[in-house]
Amino acid sequence: MHALVERLYPLCRSITGDGVRRTLEIVGESLPLEVHEVPTGTEVLDWTVPKEWNLRDAYVKDPSGRKVIDFTESSLHVVGYSTPVSATLTLDELRPHLHTLPEQPDLIPYRTSYYAETWGFCLRHETLAALPPGPYEVVIDSTLADGHLTYAEHVVPGESADEVLVSCHVCHPSLANDNLAGVAVAVELALRLAERRPRHTYRFVFAPGTIGAITWLAFNRDRVGRIGAGLVLACAGDRGSLTYKRSRRGNAEIDRVMEHVLRASGRPHTVVDFSPYGYDERQYCSPGFDLGVGSLTRTPYGAYPEYHTSADNPGFVSPEAMTETLETLWEAVDVLERDRRYLNLSPYGEPQLGRRGLYGSLGGRSDTKRDQMAMLWVLNLSDGDHSLLDIAERSALPFPLVADAALALQSAGLLKE
Amino acid sequence: MHALVERLYPLCRSITGDGVRRTLEIVGESLPLEVHEVPTGTEVLDWTVPKEWNLRDAYVKDPSGRKVIDFTESSLHVVGYSTPVSATLTLDELRPHLHTLPEQPDLIPYRTSYYAETWGFCLRHETLAALPPGPYEVVIDSTLADGHLTYAEHVVPGESADEVLVSCHVCHPSLANDNLAGVAVAVELALRLAERRPRHTYRFVFAPGTIGAITWLAFNRDRVGRIGAGLVLACAGDRGSLTYKRSRRGNAEIDRVMEHVLRASGRPHTVVDFSPYGYDERQYCSPGFDLGVGSLTRTPYGAYPEYHTSADNPGFVSPEAMTETLETLWEAVDVLERDRRYLNLSPYGEPQLGRRGLYGSLGGRSDTKRDQMAMLWVLNLSDGDHSLLDIAERSALPFPLVADAALALQSAGLLKE
Amino acid sequence: MHALVERLYPLCRSITGDGVRRTLEIVGESLPLEVHEVPTGTEVLDWTVPKEWNLRDAYVKDPSGRKVIDFTESSLHVVGYSTPVSATLTLDELRPHLHTLPEQPDLIPYRTSYYAETWGFCLRHETLAALPPGPYEVVIDSTLADGHLTYAEHVVPGESADEVLVSCHVCHPSLANDNLAGVAVAVELALRLAERRPRHTYRFVFAPGTIGAITWLAFNRDRVGRIGAGLVLACAGDRGSLTYKRSRRGNAEIDRVMEHVLRASGRPHTVVDFSPYGYDERQYCSPGFDLGVGSLTRTPYGAYPEYHTSADNPGFVSPEAMTETLETLWEAVDVLERDRRYLNLSPYGEPQLGRRGLYGSLGGRSDTKRDQMAMLWVLNLSDGDHSLLDIAERSALPFPLVADAALALQSAGLLKE
Incomplete structure (x- = not known):
């Protein structure tokens, strides 16, 4: 990821022009991109594509x-x-x-x-x-002069047409954390997702800030209803701790997922409420769209002295920090992919787990007790009202443990989706 | 205000009698009052007007x-x-x-x-x-002996028949803070309101405690439905900090307004929950009426050693404290008058404020950044569900800044009521 | 109670067998018990009665x-x-x-x-x-070998068919706190209840842990709808402070009652959320039943070093601790018995209490002021939406004071049920 940051760093990007095109070409070497060229003068929502x-x-x-x-x-x-x-x-x-x-x-x-x-x-x-x-x-x-605004999309298709949006701005010139680190992490996330064959469809948008997101929204007004969750990814590589900024809704799925993942990770982090400033969450969370889109950064915009200066160079971006950002995103993807509601098929009293080998089935692991607790929690709360994420939150158990317990119970015929 | 306290101080008031009449005559020199005389023996709710x-x-x-x-x-x-x-x-x-x-x-x-x-x-x-x-x-x-109970009303008419009630007890003899300071502040508030030509109608009630409020309620049972908000005003002049006591409902409009105003003011203050004791909020908040009426005092009844003693004299009342109480009330009036719900007419993405001169329009002020944030917040939350007060609370910006931003946006055609 | 613990202590109990039978015979000397013998092989919910x-x-x-x-x-x-x-x-x-x-x-x-x-x-x-x-x-x-599973019930009939369940496990051999202390306290509670002629019907279940509760539930599936509240009682006699574990619902009547009683008592205590582990609340709170059943213990299972060892002997159980557990239960019974919703018949303004002698009626007691506050609170909140327990919680007054105030007001014709 850091090599990509270094390679993109010298280019002279802006909200239009060849710097963005060249940036997208380089990203396109890793990911197939659908590049859009929108002519100057095109009306996009309340705006007009500039020269x-x-x-x-x-x-x-x-x-x-x-x-x-x-x-x-x-x-x-x-x-x-x-x-x-x-x-x-x-x-x-x-x-x-x-x-x-x-x-x-x-x-x-x-x-x-x-x-x-x-x-x-x-x-x-x-x-x-x-x-x-x-x-x-x-x-x-x-x-x-008259020309075009350029943005690109990369889609990782999933079993479902429901979409998860990951949006990065690509309009800043030689600034590394803001937002080449975000672009680099998004590329790596897309590559990993392609291997997973996900349930949801993941849409990556690489576009200039503000006018680019507005253009994308203008061209996708009919499609935004499919976006169940999304993240604006920026400042993904500085050495500060992670910051999740909630969507305007405040309790959208992505909000609950990110808060759970960050809390369960034990990593230092901050969660802040939505405000109509910052990056393109401003557009995705405008009241007409009100998408369940939050923002993940490390140190937020404007809150580090290197922000919007020549000190935001590749040396300011840490490979370890980008990796941590990526792992956090991957943990969030895991929740988005695996979360669902099950129904306990034996809801009257506890089913006899021992008879089904479910105490033994996990007995070799060192966290047997937590596995058993996860099974008991999943059985107790799988009443149609609680998702696995609900169960993880109420039980204070990590989501993967809860999801694994559900799989074991489903295999034993005790749960159904 | 302090001069009025001093002038009223020597009179021998009680729940009936010439002391109350003379008090209302003196108040009437500043404000036109409608004085009511209710005969002994009149049944008022569960009570009877005494001798x-x-x-x-x-x-x-x-x-x-x-x-x-x-x-x-x-x-x-x-x-x-x-x-x-x-x-x-x-x-x-x-x-x-x-x-x-x-x-x-x-x-x-x-x-x-x-x-x-x-x-x-x-x-x-x-x-x-x-x-x-x-x-x-x-x-x-x-x-x-048989006679009358005397109380008075002063009305500042507004554009709407919706009423805001301000109620003061006038039955205490030579006690200055309790409640001549409240009377004096109410008089000044009424005078200011008359100059404003308000949206709401403001009704001031000067009545003996308990039996007076009960009498007023008995004679106005059909009208109380018009009262959208109200305050019982007492102990308005001691040097302690302000205390707001919530209405029985706890989240009535007046509760939200007073809590916002006090918090935004930076003044030391306390907010306490309703309890069925104290001043005439007991009557206004009885379950049959359950009006959205709170109580504003400085130090609450019974909580200062001078309470109900000869030490509650004009020297105990500070002109500065009365002024602060009045300013707080005026800030609350400002919210009551200006609060409303707007609808963002350009809710898809942010509208382009620069094109409309809205970044520049406020550019000369030192708090430009806060003005811009206020505009962004108003646009983001003006979805029909949020009032300006909601927006002020969620954004943690002062109400007047939010209301001014809404006016600027409305002038630019971006908002409608 | 301690004598009963000592007498039961030497018996070799298990989930079936003569140890349980002998235990129930001894309990039956104090309380008439209905003893049930369920044959080996009987299917009970997801389980089968063992040999x-x-x-x-x-x-x-x-x-x-x-x-x-x-x-x-x-x-x-x-x-x-x-x-x-x-x-x-x-x-x-x-x-x-x-x-x-x-x-x-x-x-x-x-x-x-x-x-x-x-x-x-x-x-x-x-x-x-x-x-x-x-x-x-x-x-x-x-x-x-083939035989029976033995459990017993004792019922204190009430005016209403609504039931309060008290459940104790009787399957542990020579362990005193877990659960002979629970059994002894339950016996004493049942004896006290018989003297009270309660409003609710109280059902005591003495059964082996897990399989016994499951058996009882299997045989009473049609009846569990009557259970409005319940407690699993265990570890009732150690010297640690009281612990209430909420029902799965978290805000069931028993949860609110126990939390109020413990808070009002001033006794050190802990309230913990439900988790699907511990004693038979696991079964009563399985999602198919989801009964409003919590659990009262002193130190919870597994949290004291004597737990499930020979150190949990009669000396580990303190008569004073058992008495405190019993008193807490009795206070909870008092709330369950006396809680109801009243309607203020004079809801417009405060009724004139003095005229009805209600200020004087309680005047001789040292907590007169609290009595008057209790009356004012009951009048203010008796609007059909608030129970006496709601009023006790909102007013932060002890439930008995509130209930006594309601009785006085009802006698004066100011309240009706």
Whole structure:
């Protein structure tokens, strides 16, 4: 996963343009992707697909001809969606177009201006402080013209048409945790799912933030009813602990699944309520859709000092952290796949487990007592009202133990689906 | 407000009589009042309007002719509803009629005997301790006879016939916090409301405790269905922090409004559950009526040492505390007036706020980020199920910010009522 | 109660056989019992009544003829349901049949093997450690043959056919707290109830654990609908604090009653959620029955070191603890008997209590203020939706005070049932 982050990192992504296309090509080497190109001007919900932006080169040369700002060093140096410029300007004339972080003087900030036409450069505050008065040769060789918005989907088909959505934004330029780590973890999750032949269908959406999710929703209004659960995946690789942000509903299936998995895992984590800010859960959870979609991150957006700066580089992303994020997702998938309601076929009194070899059947394992408790709980609560996840929560037993107990009981003819 | 407390303080009020009439005359100088006179013997719910009590003079003279107890010094000196007396008694004969506070020897207690005919004096325990054996000339020049019970109403008409009730008891003699401060704050609130031209109709009831509220309820049985919210206002001026006591229902509109306002205010405060004791919320919340009426006090009845003693004098009441009580009420009025449910007209995805100038429209203020969050919350939750108060509570944003955001969105055509 | 524990203690009980019969005969000296004999092979729910087991003698003699294990010393020495043995064995041959507690070397464990035919002895680990190689004369003079399962019922008839169930297991041999203390407390409770002439009918079931409860349920499937509340009573005499385990429903009447009684008592106690393990609440709360049956113990099963060892002897059981358990049960009975919904006949405003002498009627008691509060609470909440227990819980007043207030109000014509 970390290699994919490193490979994608240098590309100059934005909400449209060749950086996104190239990113999706590279992802497509691992996963077959259905790539969609939506023309500029297309109306999508309350929005309109904007012009496509591409950037060939950009720099600021000082009087000696030295590039004091050079886009090839970092894609963050240019304000996203900057209009073309070719001019000679004094520092005073240039300064309103320069963005720095005075409190983090050695970092380049990330800035965009999608919907107000302007141009600008982002640079280290310490670089700015050392600039002489000029004049400077200022070049942004960009195009902002009719074109397309690009997004992609990958589907892992399941037995059922019910869908689980995993959505990642792919519009940020050279930022590793936000959101190349999310993309890399999603790719790995999709590969694992393909081996599992799942019950649910899993749909991965790789799209620019906001306008991309809105475009996807606009093109899939009739299909969103199939989405039973979903996750927006972002900031999946920093060294902070996991954070699950609930869906707008607060008690959707994904909310219960993620909270159970995180609690049972023993991993440090935080669960926070929905708020209409953050990543594309804002769109999926808008009141007209109100999907059961939460968000999984490690440290949330804006809550780490490297956020939206050049310090969010591949070194900020830890392979171990991405693996932990992936394992957590896999545990959630396991619950989504295995959760169901059973009916105890012998509900009057306890059935005699010993006669059916069910005490012995699990006797060799060290957690026999917990296995037996799991069987007793499944029998006691399989009344048609309780799912296996309900049982795991009420019994405070891990879901897999409960699900295994249900399988053993089903094999013995004591449960039916 | 404090001047009104001082002016009303010396009057000898009781549940009937000229003290109440004079009190209402003085209140009537600020607010037009509709004064009701209900004859003795009138049946009101389970009760009967009692005889009217008036007191012209009362004293106890020692053998030297000095008044050791003198009603003109404090109206507390006479037990409320004392029958007439004119007798010469030894201290031993007098003593069963004398009430003191041995643990607060320098204070005069407040005592009444509305429904058992007797007479008595209240005095400082230290005065009692110094009394020689007598004999004493004992005079209570009172009348207890058929007459009327007096109460008054003031109505601030609103656009709607829905009513908000504010109820104050006016039966306590020279006690300042309990309840002249409540009366004074209610008067000021009514004056402010008149300037606002409110949506709801506000009804102020100034009535004797218990029998007055019962009388009002008896005469307004058909009208109480209009009361959507209400407050019993008492002990509004002491220096303790605010206390809100919930209605019997516990989650009535007034309960949610007061709890939100108090929490958002940052003022120290306490919220307590309903109990069938205290002030006239007992009557408004009796099970046959079960009105959404709570009670706002500062320190609750009985919980301050000055309660029902001569130490509850105008000096015990602080202008700042009355102002704070008034401001809290005004904030509650603001919620009652502005709370409503809107419908997001663009509920699929977020509407593009930038295009409508809604990011900029509030950009000059220092809390721009909170304004934007308020707009996002209002859009996200305006699904017909959530009121602005619901949104303020879920977002933990102050109600006025949420209501202002709703107005801005409504102006932009994104919300409708 | 302690004398009964001591008398029953030496008997060799099991899930069938003469030990249970003799136990029930002794209980029957205090209470008339209906004894049921259910033949081996009878199908009961998912189970089958097993063969009857009886034990005449059992010992292990060392080469010198000394009995190193002697059943007459303790009924725990023989594994319950041991098949007959008469053999000469070396220590190595014998050892697989010997059960000890290495961590409690001076205690004899309690072991059974109801459904797998085998034999064995239980002994102190320190005894085992001192045994020479043998050979040993090994004798278990038992019979395992068609016979009966024995259980008994005692009914205290009430005005209503609604039943309260009290269930005790009677299958453990020489173990005092588990469950002779439970049996002794149940006997005393039944005697007290007979004097009370209760509203509900109280049914006491004395049956072997698991198979006995299952048998009773099988024979009473049509009757269980009458059981409105119930308790499994066990471990009623150790010196630990009381533990109430909720029914599967969690908010059944018995749950609310027991929690109120324990909280109001001021006694140290613990309330735990239902789990499908423990005593016969497992059967009564199986999903097909789902009865409102909780469990009252002192220290729960398995949570004290004496559990299922020879240290659970009559000295482990305290008369004071049994009395406290009984008093707690009696307080619960009082709530079950007296709880009901009243209707306030004067629900508009407070009725005038003084006129009816209701302030005075209780005036002589030291807790007059609490009595008055109880009356006000009963009046305020007697709207048809709240029972006296609801009122006691909401008011945080003890149930008897609330029930007495309701009686006084009913006598005054202010309440009706």
